[in-house]
Amino acid sequence: MTVLQAAAELRAKKLSVHELVQESLDRIARLDGRVNAFITVMAQSALARARRLDEELAAGVDRGPLHGIPVALKDVFSTRGVRTTCGSRIFADYVPDHDAAVVERLTGAGAVIVGKTNMHELAYGITSVNPHYGAVRNPRDPERVAGGSSGGSATAVAAGMVFLAMGTDTGGSIRIPASFCGVVGLKPTHGRVSRYGVLPLDFSLDHMGPLARSARDAALALEAIAGHDPRDPSCSRKPAPRYVPGAQLRLDGLRIGIPQDNLLEGADAEVIAALRAASRAAEALGAGLVQVKLPDIDQVNAIGRLILLAEAAAIFEKDQSRRADFGADVRALLDQGRLIPATDYVNAQRLRREKCREFAAVWREVDCLFTPATPLPAPKIEETTVELGGRRVDVRLAATRFVRPFNVLGLPALSMPCGSSSRGLPLGLQIAGRSFDEATVLRVSAALEDHGI
Numbered sequence: 001m002t003v004l005q006a007a008a009e010l011r012a013k014k015l016s017v018h019e020l021v022q023e024s025l026d027r028i029a030r031l032d033g034r035v036n037a038f039i040t041v042m043a044q045s046a047l048a049r050a051r052r053l054d055e056e057l058a059a060g061v062d063r064g065p066l067h068g069i070p071v072a073l074k075d076v077f078s079t080r081g082v083r084t085t086c087g088s089r090i091f092a093d094y095v096p097d098h099d100a101a102v103v104e105r106l107t108g109a110g111a112v113i114v115g116k117t118n119m120h121e122l123a124y125g126i127t128s129v130n131p132h133y134g135a136v137r138n139p140r141d142p143e144r145v146a147g148g149s150s151g152g153s154a155t156a157v158a159a160g161m162v163f164l165a166m167g168t169d170t171g172g173s174i175r176i177p178a179s180f181c182g183v184v185g186l187k188p189t190h191g192r193v194s195r196y197g198v199l200p201l202d203f204s205l206d207h208m209g210p211l212a213r214s215a216r217d218a219a220l221a222l223e224a225i226a227g228h229d230p231r232d233p234s235c236s237r238k239p240a241p242r243y244v245p246g247a248q249l250r251l252d253g254l255r256i257g258i259p260q261d262n263l264l265e266g267a268d269a270e271v272i273a274a275l276r277a278a279s280r281a282a283e284a285l286g287a288g289l290v291q292v293k294l295p296d297i298d299q300v301n302a303i304g305r306l307i308l309l310a311e312a313a314a315i316f317e318k319d320q321s322r323r324a325d326f327g328a329d330v331r332a333l334l335d336q337g338r339l340i341p342a343t344d345y346v347n348a349q350r351l352r353r354e355k356c357r358e359f360a361a362v363w364r365e366v367d368c369l370f371t372p373a374t375p376l377p378a379p380k381i382e383e384t385t386v387e388l389g390g391r392r393v394d395v396r397l398a399a400t401r402f403v404r405p406f407n408v409l410g411l412p413a414l415s416m417p418c419g420s421s422s423r424g425l426p427l428g429l430q431i432a433g434r435s436f437d438e439a440t441v442l443r444v445s446a447a448l449e450d451h452g453i
Contacts (some may be wrong), residue, residue, distance in 0.1 A: 069112030100197025117152030147177030172403030179428025313337025375429030
């Protein structure tokens, strides 16, 4: 059931908000011992809110399509009176006195927050194997990672515990778990969604966005959370349009960029086949396919990694007296960041601006881009390297290869399910678009969903 379907049933009085929320909580109780998606479950407050929202509907007060919909939050979004751990010992006892802007907007739209999801510590990793709260496990195969850092949010949606979950994305942390778990994950344009009240990992790469069961559900969530917020200096004043695509979609006249084959070197053969199948489906819907040569993606990735290392180290410099409280992998990354010379960081930011200018030329040729979301399906929890293209590669570097560039560039990008591997594991298609053109990205995704990819 999608958000729109649940909304229709609520208004037809075929079910109540209380029943919808109780079912969500029951699924969490039944399944979470297997997948470890949640750090905190907010059952009492969720049920109390469900009763109030039922009363509102009965009185003719309708907040919109998210009215009464169970939603989860990555445990990096501040929630008034409810601890916000960031998956870390550093924040284990942090209880905010305010809600994040995203939380304010979701609750204002009628959503019911049922809990805070598990994640990679400090949002600094792509596996969600957390040394403090346990590993999040992939609902398709609990021996495999859910992806990170928003792994708990992706798992909660994929396992049917909630309709929507919020995540954050600094180097692929929404789209990687979406790809590995087989759900839709949207990273909006930088500045499209307020970062107020979100515990930061990086000053200039963090993005907030939804994970959902469908493109239209993701669009509904974006409509609720997008827009200017004066409390976030990086938040754009550009008005947020309507995002939910219509029915019976066609893609006539749309130019979809397909990267030249050398970009796909090292990707799993089944991932490449899925990309090609999605491209054929888009062509059948009327889109034109354009072979494009993108700016040096490996260089953009190197720029992004250096910026993240330096900015994350700066954010957590104040916590160096608590080194023993960091997990080993996060501690190592923070130590690396402290060693980066200021000249390297400044040059990385300069090169970042150059790459943004180079990418601007791509949008004169195409309206959106197709790439794999991840070059491989979910690896096993214990795997730190995998074989791709006949060689062993680091899981972190491999998983972020196609997604990190769009954090560096600040462009909107979405991962959607695109078939399964021979082992039955989800494969992900990434659709990226022009700055602030989430509407096109979502329309293409919804059209492909309707087409049955």
